[in-house]
Amino acid sequence: MARLNITLPDELAATLQGLAEDKKIRSVSGFLQDAAQLKLAYLRDATTVDELFGPASPDEQALVERLIESGARHDRNVA
Secondary structure: OOOOOOOHHHHHHHHHHHHOOOOOOOOOOHHHHHHHHHHHHHHHHHHHHHHHOOOOOHHHHHHHHHHHHHHHHHHHOOO
């Protein structure tokens, strides 16, 4: 495995360390590894979709952005 030296905002680092201490995540590095793998999978899938169907039209892109914004608003109301 390769080692990377990364810098995180203080608040994010503290939150991740707290979650690891509370055993809600296995470790900070494990959490970041999982997140990176998910993001890379998403990017690969997006590239594959673009290769198969072409890039999104402006209307399709606007629809996706509205859905993302709508989802973000709903996430804020979760207790």
